[in-house]
Amino acid sequence: MLNHTTLTVLVLMALPSVAWAEKGGAQAEIVRHLIFWVGAFAVMYLVSKSVFKEQFHERRTLRRLMREIGPFYPDFDINTIKRWVFRCAPHVWNIYRTNDLSALDGFITQNFEDRYRESGPKRVGPKGDRLIFEKVLKVHPLGIYIVEYGQLPSGIELMLRLEEKVKIVPVIAPSPGRKDRFTQVQTFWTLRYSDGRWKLNEVWEAEDDVKDLAERPAVPHVQE
Numbered sequence: 001m002l003n004h005t006t007l008t009v010l011v012l013m014a015l016p017s018v019a020w021a022e023k024g025g026a027q028a029e030i031v032r033h034l035i036f037w038v039g040a041f042a043v044m045y046l047v048s049k050s051v052f053k054e055q056f057h058e059r060r061t062l063r064r065l066m067r068e069i070g071p072f073y074p075d076f077d078i079n080t081i082k083r084w085v086f087r088c089a090p091h092v093w094n095i096y097r098t099n100d101l102s103a104l105d106g107f108i109t110q111n112f113e114d115r116y117r118e119s120g121p122k123r124v125g126p127k128g129d130r131l132i133f134e135k136v137l138k139v140h141p142l143g144i145y146i147v148e149y150g151q152l153p154s155g156i157e158l159m160l161r162l163e164e165k166v167k168i169v170p171v172i173a174p175s176p177g178r179k180d181r182f183t184q185v186q187t188f189w190t191l192r193y194s195d196g197r198w199k200l201n202e203v204w205e206a207e208d209d210v211k212d213l214a215e216r217p218a219v220p221h222v223q224e
Contacts, residue, residue, distance in 0.1 A: 054210055058141060061144050061158075062078060072222050073153055076153070082139050091103040095116065096120045106199075119202070120204065120205075121204075125168055131167070134167050135164070136162055139160055141160055142160065143216060145159075145217050152219075157192050157201065188203070190202045
C-alpha cells in the first residue's frame with residue numbers, strides 16, 4: 001500500500017494542473033484525463049514496486065552477476081553459481097536425513113555446521129508425508145551484499161530462492177500400481193564467498209518474501 005507521504009506528493013503535484021483545468025474548455029478536459037492517467041500510472045508503479053520488491057531485486061542482482069561481476073570473477077557468473085547449487089542440493093537434503101556433514105566438507109561455513117539442525121528445507125508435507133528431493137527447478141538470485149569487510153570479493157554474500165521438485169512419500173504405504181506424486185517447495189539459501197570459493201552459510205524454508213534486501217550493504221561496482 002502507498003504511504004501517507006507518497007499520496008501527499010502525488011496530490012501536491014496535481015494541484016497546479018487541477019487549478020488550471022478548472023478554467024474550462026476542451027483543453028481542461030484533456031488536462032483532466034492527463035492528470036488521471038499520470039496519477040494512475042504513478043500509483044501502479046509505486047504499488048508494483050512495493051508488492052514485487054523481491055522481483056525487482058532479483059532482476060538487479062541477475063544483471064550485476066551477468067554483465068558486471070561475472071565477466072571479471074568467473075565464480076560469480078550466474079551459470080557457475082547454478083551448477084554449484086545443482087551439485088550441492090542433493091547433499092544438502094541428505095544431511096537433514098543422515099546428520100552426516102562429510103559430503104559437504106569444505107563447502108559449508110562454520111555457521112551452517114552450528115545451525116543446520118534449526119532449519120533447513122521443508123521435509124514434511126501437510127499430512128505428515130515425507131518429502132524426498134528430486135531436483136532443483138529454478139534458482140532466483142535475490143541479492144548480493146557485503147557481510148564481512150576486507151579484501152573483496154571475500155566477504156560477499158549471495159541470497160538465493162530455490163524452487164525444488166520433491167517426491168511425496170505417504171505415511172501409509174500406497175496401493176500397488178499407484179503413480180508417484182510430486183510437489184514443489186521453495187527454499188532460501190545464502191552463500192558466502194571466502195577462501196576463493198562459495199560456501200553454503202544457511203538454508204531455510206521460504207515462507208514469505210525477503211523485505212530487507214535494500215537495507216543490506218551493497219557490493220561496490222567491480223571497477224572500484
